[in-house]
Amino acid sequence: MNVADLIDLLLQHSPALIVAVPLLGAFITPLISRLNDKVRNIFVILTLGLTASLVFLLASDVFTGNIHTYIFGSQDLALPVVRILFEVDAMSAFMAIISVILSLVAVIYSWSFMKENTGLDKYYTLILLMTAGMLGMELTGDLFNFFVFLEITSISSAALVAFWTNKAKSVEAGFKYIVISTIGALFILFSVAMFYGQYNALNMAMIASAIQYTFLDKIALVLLIAALAMKAGVVPMHMWLPDAYGKAPSSVTLILVGTTQASLYGVFRVCFTIYGGAINLSSISVGWILVILGIITMLLGVAMAIIQTDFKRLIAFGAVAEIGYMLLGIGTGLVVMLNPEMTATGLAAMKGGIFHIMNDALDVGLLFLVAGAIYYATKETSLNKLGGLARNMKYTTVFFIIGLLAVSGMPPMNGFASKLLIYESTYQLNPILSIIAILSSIMLLAVFVKVFHSAFLGPALPKFENVKEVPKSMLIAMGAIATIIIIFGLFPELIINNIVEPAANALVNYGGYVREVIPSFTGGV
Amino acid sequence: MIFNIPFIAVAALILIGLYAVIFKRNLIKMVIGITLIESGVNLFLITLGYREGSIAPIYTSSPGGIMALPVPQALTLTSIVIGVAVLALMLSLVIHIYRHYGTLDVRKMGGPEE
Numbered sequence: 001m002n003v004a005d006l007i008d009l010l011l012q013h014s015p016a017l018i019v020a021v022p023l024l025g026a027f028i029t030p031l032i033s034r035l036n037d038k039v040r041n042i043f044v045i046l047t048l049g050l051t052a053s054l055v056f057l058l059a060s061d062v063f064t065g066n067i068h069t070y071i072f073g074s075q076d077l078a079l080p081v082v083r084i085l086f087e088v089d090a091m092s093a094f095m096a097i098i099s100v101i102l103s104l105v106a107v108i109y110s111w112s113f114m115k116e117n118t119g120l121d122k123y124y125t126l127i128l129l130m131t132a133g134m135l136g137m138e139l140t141g142d143l144f145n146f147f148v149f150l151e152i153t154s155i156s157s158a159a160l161v162a163f164w165t166n167k168a169k170s171v172e173a174g175f176k177y178i179v180i181s182t183i184g185a186l187f188i189l190f191s192v193a194m195f196y197g198q199y200n201a202l203n204m205a206m207i208a209s210a211i212q213y214t215f216l217d218k219i220a221l222v223l224l225i226a227a228l229a230m231k232a233g234v235v236p237m238h239m240w241l242p243d244a245y246g247k248a249p250s251s252v253t254l255i256l257v258g259t260t261q262a263s264l265y266g267v268f269r270v271c272f273t274i275y276g277g278a279i280n281l282s283s284i285s286v287g288w289i290l291v292i293l294g295i296i297t298m299l300l301g302v303a304m305a306i307i308q309t310d311f312k313r314l315i316a317f318g319a320v321a322e323i324g325y326m327l328l329g330i331g332t333g334l335v336v337m338l339n340p341e342m343t344a345t346g347l348a349a350m351k352g353g354i355f356h357i358m359n360d361a362l363d364v365g366l367l368f369l370v371a372g373a374i375y376y377a378t379k380e381t382s383l384n385k386l387g388g389l390a391r392n393m394k395y396t397t398v399f400f401i402i403g404l405l406a407v408s409g410m411p412p413m414n415g416f417a418s419k420l421l422i423y424e425s426t427y428q429l430n431p432i433l434s435i436i437a438i439l440s441s442i443m444l445l446a447v448f449v450k451v452f453h454s455a456f457l458g459p460a461l462p463k464f465e466n467v468k469e470v471p472k473s474m475l476i477a478m479g480a481i482a483t484i485i486i487i488f489g490l491f492p493e494l495i496i497n498n499i500v501e502p503a504a505n506a507l508v509n510y511g512g513y514v515r516e517v518i519p520s521f522t523g524g525v
Numbered sequence: 526m527i528f529n530i531p532f533i534a535v536a537a538l539i540l541i542g543l544y545a546v547i548f549k550r551n552l553i554k555m556v557i558g559i560t561l562i563e564s565g566v567n568l569f570l571i572t573l574g575y576r577e578g579s580i581a582p583i584y585t586s587s588p589g590g591i592m593a594l595p596v597p598q599a600l601t602l603t604s605i606v607i608g609v610a611v612l613a614l615m616l617s618l619v620i621h622i623y624r625h626y627g628t629l630d631v632r633k634m635g636g637p638e639e
Contacts, residue, residue, distance in 0.1 A: 148607065151607045151611070155610055155614055162621070168626060171618055171621040179615070182563075183546065183562065186559075189570075193569050196573065
């Protein structure tokens with residue numbers, strides 16, 4: 001067998017392998033852990049590296065416009081519900097790229113960051129499980145399967161949030177997180193049951209083709225959006241997020257950013273695909289609900305960030321504010337989607353929102369890694385006790401400046417590219433929306449400049465005299481993200497044309513998604 | 526089914542569970558509330574697949590007649606297994622919280638930031 005055939009075979013089976021590789025890796029990790037710690041770390045990095053290369057292989061094919069399906073169970077599509085279907089379009093591939101990059105960076109970062117902890121075999125097992133769950137949520141085409149992967153992700157991430165069990169606050173945050181996720185997941189299951197009772201289908205494409213927009217469907221829509229928005233940390237359901245982000249180890253926080261975005265992906269999939277046919281009736285109201293939620297999320301996140309004194313908690317509220325921009329972008333797209341005069345605006349808003357998902361993951365992720373580095377070096381997270389660190393930690397300082405500029409949407413960082421798209425398109429919908437968005441960005445800049453000033457500048461404090469720069473693996477992890485941020489910022493067109501635009505088109509073109517499973521389907525554009 | 530009793534039971538279970546999660550101050554009672562919601566959802570799934578007078582869906586040596594739909598039962602089994610994992614994790618976190626604070630009452634928790 002030659003190489004081209006092998007790559008074809010890998011490509012064909014990649015949707016299954018992307019979930020199977022980290023899942024199997026997770027259960028082999030404890031065994032390898034008995035040999036040697038270093039071997040285990042290398043094994044975990046290799047496992048995620050293999051997953052990442054499979055994701056890139058699949059994505060390179062999907063971004064040309066193909067949709068991949070992978071069938072577990074009966075191949076005869078005429079038989080109902082005797083299979084689980086993975087369906088990968090450009091949006092799923094886009095999200096999978098984000099998740100896998102975050103997990104890989106987090107594992108590299110953990111090498112030094114978690115070195116002094118015990119129970120690392122469990123830590124790495126849970127990280128791999130969490131990655132498998134996240135990727136499963138993004139690739140699956142089956143609603144019940146989505147629920148199962150959601151639960152895998154929540155269980156492993158709750159255990160990881162509470163990983164430092166010697167700290168009361170960490171355990172408390174973990175408990176809060178599992179309670180919130182479980183209730184959310186149960187309501188998702190409830191709405192899945194409603195769909196099954198009406199349409200005898202669990203497959204997203206089948207439900208989308210049969211949906212009648214009955215009263216029960218409206219209830220299911222409310223439950224799905226509320227539960228997934230709760231998992232995504234949208235205000236007013238955000239109260240668990242600062243606790244979980246703030247108290248988890250920094251490497252875990254990085255992956256938690258990925259899980260919240262996987263839930264956000266669920267919101268978009270529900271609005272655009274499952275309710276794609278009913279969107280004629282609902283797009284205006286559902287779109288406006290997303291826009292208003294986005295605005296509230298932005299303002300409240302930023303306002304709460306200003307008054308925080310804990311480094312990680314402050315960044316967590318910044319992350320809440322960033323989620324608002326994505327909702328605003330996608331919501332605007334949904335509102336103007338049916339207005340033929342504003343198609344370009346709608347597409348620009350969607351592109352901005354989707355691009356911002358990736359940018360937010362990188363920017364906020366980098367800031368959390370810097371916060372972790374400072375904690376590692378000083379064992380301190382309160383901003384009132386930090387100061388003068390730029391003298392001893394020059395690389396970390398540079399990375400923080402990059403993250404600060406990117407998160408507040410300053411050129412030439414990537415945050416600017418996506419936020420500009422959102423400002424421009426929302427201005428055409430309603431100028432007030434873009435004014436609020438710009439205002440929140442400026443406030444974010446103010447917040448992070450304050451952090452920069454109190455943590456890195458100022459006189460040298462005697463207790464931090466012996467603080468050293470963090471170890472290499474943490475610098476590599478932060479450097480990798482910073483490099484991607486600058487590249488995305490300098491060449492945004494490249495990313496938008498090749499990755500973001502296919503994703504936006506895939507999300508809008510729900511007919512294509514459905515036709516991949518039900519060829520006779522005629523709806524959609 | 527008489528007066529749709531199973532569906533009324535579903536609604537009652539979920540509402541009682543939500544009440545416990547929102548208003549009870551004891552962590553164990555909150556956990557019980559979550560398991561109640563879960564039972565409600567599971568009962569909903571099972572009820573959807575049941576028809577009056579139907580038999581278990583075992584195709585070999587079936588006496589004939591209508592059968593209950595097996596898919597919701599498979600879903601419920603999966604959901605029960607997930608529920609056990611969540612329950613175990615929640616209770617182990619409760620144990621850790623109790624070790625730190627010496628109480629299960631959320632009002633008495635807190636203390637200084639570390």
